[in-house]
Amino acid sequence: MNQENTRILVVEDEPKVASFVKRGLEENGFSCEIAFDGLMGKRMFDAADYDLLILDINLPYKNGIELCKEIRSCNQKIPVIMLTALGTTEDKLSGFDSGADDYLVKPFEFRELLARIRSLLKRILIAETGGNILKLLDLEVNLNTYEVTRGEKKIDLTQKEFALLVYLLQNKGRVLSRTDIAEKVWDINFDTGTNIIDVYVNFLRKKIDRDFSLKLIHTQTGIGYILKA
Numbered sequence: 001m002n003q004e005n006t007r008i009l010v011v012e013d014e015p016k017v018a019s020f021v022k023r024g025l026e027e028n029g030f031s032c033e034i035a036f037d038g039l040m041g042k043r044m045f046d047a048a049d050y051d052l053l054i055l056d057i058n059l060p061y062k063n064g065i066e067l068c069k070e071i072r073s074c075n076q077k078i079p080v081i082m083l084t085a086l087g088t089t090e091d092k093l094s095g096f097d098s099g100a101d102d103y104l105v106k107p108f109e110f111r112e113l114l115a116r117i118r119s120l121l122k123r124i125l126i127a128e129t130g131g132n133i134l135k136l137l138d139l140e141v142n143l144n145t146y147e148v149t150r151g152e153k154k155i156d157l158t159q160k161e162f163a164l165l166v167y168l169l170q171n172k173g174r175v176l177s178r179t180d181i182a183e184k185v186w187d188i189n190f191d192t193g194t195n196i197i198d199v200y201v202n203f204l205r206k207k208i209d210r211d212f213s214l215k216l217i218h219t220q221t222g223i224g225y226i227l228k229a
């Protein structure tokens, strides 16, 4: 997941807590904006496209429960974490009733908030992609959208290059013979006269490895290829 593009809105009226959360999120690569009351929170939510909300409950003008209900009436998807000093079971239940996905009682440790944020974002990603993401380090292939990225870089592949990469990723860490690759990716029985596999592996190398110091595609002399870190 590309964290730099993950925008989090924090609605929190206590400046100390707000800046503590903002600093922590930014240190961890998220982008974060703060609203200091419920009305401002609603206005900012309506005006921009956020990926996750962190709402305090006791807020001026509009409390976190009301705000969450309003947001849920027009947006079912966005993950919401409630943050509050109130910690009884009743409070938690009304938080969940209003549509929050998770609940954190103050005072909390930042790393616990971070763990909950990551777990919610991961759940969303899995729900959106049906779990159809193949990954090795910073290389990611989305089988639903056909998007391929390495780190920040978007990579355009031809259909065959894409199929080859998917096969390598599905078998990462395993040496694949040219025969295996020819059968699975080209659906042909390998004819020793052709070097099509090597040609395509080189195309793929240029696109996913050439500009990166850490190479992922490795040649196993005399056997074939392996994708590994």
Ligand code: CA
Pocket: 012, 013, 014, 056, 057, 058, 059
């Ligand atoms: Ca408060």
